Amino acid sequence: MTKIDLEPIDRVTAAIDAHHEKFADSPRSHLGASILGHHCDRWIWLSFRWAFREKIPGRLKRLFRRGHHEEDIITADLKAIGIDLRCTGRDQVRVDLGGHLGGSVDGIIEGGVPGAENTRHIAEYKTHGLKPFEDLVKKGVYESKPMHYAQMQLYMLGTKIKRALYVAVCKNDDRMYTERVKYDEEAAQQLLDRGKRLSTADRMPDPISTDPSWYQCKMCPAYDLCHETKLTKEVNCRTCAHVTAHEDGRWSCARWGADNILTEHQVQGCEAHVLHPDLVPWERRDSNSPYEAVYAKDGVEIRNGEGDAHVFTSKELVELGDACFTDLVREARRVFPDAKLEVKDVKGLPAESN
Numbered sequence: 506m507t508k509i510d511l512e513p514i515d516r517v518t519a520a521i522d523a524h525h526e527k528f529a530d531s532p533r534s535h536l537g538a539s540i541l542g543h544h545c546d547r548w549i550w551l552s553f554r555w556a557f558r559e560k561i562p563g564r565l566k567r568l569f570r571r572g573h574h575e576e577d578i579i580t581a582d583l584k585a586i587g588i589d590l591r592c593t594g595r596d597q598v599r600v601d602l603g604g605h606l607g608g609s610v611d612g613i614i615e616g617g618v619p620g621a622e623n624t625r626h627i628a629e630y631k632t633h634g635l636k637p638f639e640d641l642v643k644k645g646v647y648e649s650k651p652m653h654y655a656q657m658q659l660y661m662l663g664t665k666i667k668r669a670l671y672v673a674v675c676k677n678d679d680r681m682y683t684e685r686v687k688y689d690e691e692a693a694q695q696l697l698d699r700g701k702r703l704s705t706a707d708r709m710p711d712p713i714s715t716d717p718s719w720y721q722c723k724m725c726p727a728y729d730l731c732h733e734t735k736l737t738k739e740v741n742c743r744t745c746a747h748v749t750a751h752e753d754g755r756w757s758c759a760r761w762g763a764d765n766i767l768t769e770h771q772v773q774g775c776e777a778h779v780l781h782p783d784l785v786p787w788e789r790r791d792s793n794s795p796y797e798a799v800y801a802k803d804g805v806e807i808r809n810g811e812g813d814a815h816v817f818t819s820k821e822l823v824e825l826g827d828a829c830f831t832d833l834v835r836e837a838r839r840v841f842p843d844a845k846l847e848v849k850d851v852k853g854l855p856a857e858s859n
């Protein structure tokens with residue numbers, strides 16, 4: 506019998522994962538209740554500002570999809586035992602928390618929860634791996650899953666429903682854990698205040714730790730930006746020095762006098778983009794143009810704004826980084842004012858310049 510080489514099987518998996526990785530997730534326009542319980546102010550601000558992009562492997566995307574599919578199964582099980590559950594799946598209620606803040610609640614329970622039959626609840630579903638599930642069972646949601654607890658508090662505040670039913674499923678063995686959570690007005694208000702403060706902050710907040718080896722930083726998707734390169738790779742309106750996030754949920758642009766930039770335009774940004782000074786590692790110096798920033802490194806100054814012979818675009822700066830301060834690249838900028846400089850243009854530069 507001819508042995509079938511196993512390699513094609515790996516190739517199938519790799520192709521499926523690549524298929525999932527091909528589709529970039531659109532960034533979330535609002536500051537979600539689901540992240541307001543995060544331990545780090547800076548991480549929340551950087552996420553909301555679209556300052557880093559988390560590259561999610563195909564396998565993880567498939568895992569998220571599985572968790573998403575689980576929602577229908579949990580809904581069916583809750584209904585099957587007589588819980589009056591509404592507004593699930595495509596009919597989910599969007600909870601508007603004012604300004605930039607909001608989220609979508611998994612379901613609204615009008616009644617029928619065993620032991621609290623006449624009480625309204627919001628429903629929150631989560632799936633967990635074995636270890637986090639066991640930790641949850643041992644410690645409860647407040648201690649084990651503070652972000653989920655915070656999310657429920659904000660949804661209860663937004664819907665004025667005073668109880669939540671947390672439903673967790675273990676992905677390894679289908680065990681379920683449920684917990685009724687009480688509304689805590691003070692905690693919810695503090696979370697809301699935090700969201701308002703961070704969503705409208707012009708400057709990047711302090712990190713949870715300045716120590717790169719801090720345990721909560723090690724796995725953070727913003728680690729490079731925060732502790733290593735300190736240079737964003739993202740050029741969009743939210744990483745631009747001209748933008749302002751307003752309390753009423755608008756994003757305005759000082760460069761073009763736009764009062765409210767639409768989300769789809771925010772994603773694109775424009776050629777006049779200037780990198781936010783907190784998202785670059787360089788010293789900012791005074792500029793004689795309101796439309797350009799001057800950044801300095803080792804005594805060398807460069808300009809950032811609408812590209813020309815003497816000005817680098819933000820896209821060039823994020824791609825070329827420190828190399829923009831070298832004589833060679835500045836000269837290339839001057840000689841080819843209409844060209845877009847890319848990494849391949851600076852290959853061959855001395856290593857310390859690249």
Ligand code: SF4
Pocket residue numbers: 545546547548551712713714721722723725726727728731732
């Ligand atoms: S690396 Fe640490 S300090 Fe920086 S955003 Fe992440 S958690 Fe916060």
Ligand code: SF4
Pocket residue numbers: 741742743745746747748757758759760761771774775776777778779
């Ligand atoms: S200058 Fe361009 S990129 Fe910057 S905020 Fe205005 S529209 Fe967005």
